[in-house]
Amino acid sequence: MTPRRSTYAGLFLLMGLMAISADATAAIFTVGTGAGCSHGTIQSAINAANASAGADTVRLTRSLTYQPEAVTINAVENLNLVGGFATCTQAATDSNKTVISGAGGASEPVLRITAGTGIVVKLRHLTITLGDEDGNGAGGGIRFQGDGALEIIESNITNNAAAYGGGIYALGTGSNAELIISESTVISGNTARYSGGGVSIGGPIEMTMNAPNSIIAFNEALGQAAGTGYGGGLQVSGQATAYIGSSGVGGLGAIYSNTAIDGGGIAIISGAADGADATVYLYTTNPAQPVGV
Numbered sequence: 001m002t003p004r005r006s007t008y009a010g011l012f013l014l015m016g017l018m019a020i021s022a023d024a025t026a027a028i029f030t031v032g033t034g035a036g037c038s039h040g041t042i043q044s045a046i047n048a049a050n051a052s053a054g055a056d057t058v059r060l061t062r063s064l065t066y067q068p069e070a071v072t073i074n075a076v077e078n079l080n081l082v083g084g085f086a087t088c089t090q091a092a093t094d095s096n097k098t099v100i101s102g103a104g105g106a107s108e109p110v111l112r113i114t115a116g117t118g119i120v121v122k123l124r125h126l127t128i129t130l131g132d133e134d135g136n137g138a139g140g141g142i143r144f145q146g147d148g149a150l151e152i153i154e155s156n157i158t159n160n161a162a163a164y165g166g167g168i169y170a171l172g173t174g175s176n177a178e179l180i181i182s183e184s185t186v187i188s189g190n191t192a193r194y195s196g197g198g199v200s201i202g203g204p205i206e207m208t209m210n211a212p213n214s215i216i217a218f219n220e221a222l223g224q225a226a227g228t229g230y231g232g233g234l235q236v237s238g239q240a241t242a243y244i245g246s247s248g249v250g251g252l253g254a255i256y257s258n259t260a261i262d263g264g265g266i267a268i269i270s271g272a273a274d275g276a277d278a279t280v281y282l283y284t285t286n287p288a289q290p291v292g293v
Contacts, residue, residue: 030088031059031088032062035089042060046073050076050077055080059082061098062083062086062098066098067101067102068102073121075114079119079121082123083099083100083124083127084096099129100127103130109131109133109162111141117176120148122152123153124152128156128158131160132160133162138200140161140166141168142167142170147173149178152168154182155184158188164194164195165196167187168200169200170207171201172204173203174204179201179206181199181247182214183214186215187219188216188217188218188219191222192222194223194229195221197259199234200231204239204276207242208243209244210243210254213247215247216234219232219233221259231260232258233266235266236268237278239278244266244282245282246285251289252292266293
């Protein structure tokens with residue numbers, strides 16, 4: 001009888017743990033005005049998500065205008081920031097992205113994101129635009145730092161500016177750091193005063209971009225300081241690694257029509273202090289669409 005009692009006890013313990021786990025996951029916070037909205041600002045919803053146990057989702061409706069925004073996300077658990085909702089009671093996203101703009105505000109990234117080891121932050125159905133990080137600052141649209149992962153899905157990062165990483169600046173602080181440019185993501189029209197017009201990655205981080213209908217296009221690195229002007233589309237430096245596959249939109253390459261003093265499409269800057277080199281891998285994942293820069 002003892003083994004059977006032990007089995008039952010273990011089963012009840014497992015069921016209890018499953019119930020606790022279910023209670024601690026997947027809280028949803030909605031930002032907007034009107035019925036069903038839990039918060040009136042992005043930052044207040046992010047703060048509530050951080051205080052809530054388990055993975056959380058913050059939904060951004062178009063019932064508010066998000067401008068000017070300089071949002072700080074210090075993710076302590078997995079977080080989804082999702083746009084594409086007309087109202088707070090809408091159950092599913094539609095084809096219209098939610099715009100988050102930095103216009104008219106402080107010279108800061110639109111989104112400043114930190115994620116520790118094992119933490120995943122996902123951005124979906126958003127347009128991040130008109131961020132402007134001044135001086136020698138990095139990341140006009142998005143500044144990401146940490147040992148976790150940032151994934152951008154079905155979103156536009158457009159018309160942002162910074163010294164480095166006009167669209168996105170991603171700095172890895174550990175070997176688990178990742179930047180994932182997923183499907184239907186367009187990074188375009190961004191400007192780096194120094195280097196990395198579209199995207200700049202550095203430190204021990206891996207960037208992956210091989211999903212369909214994603215592109216880094218029409219960005220520029222101006223080189224306004226000595227020793228800069230690298231990577232109109234993408235700058236890869238330090239210990240960073242980029243994997244670029246069969247992406248692109250409408251037959252255009254994954255990295256298309258960017259400009260810089262050196263490396264209009266991609267600039268690879270090696271020579272990290274520990275001897276590790278920056279690396280870029282170009283490969284074809286779809287035989288009908290070879291990788292293109």
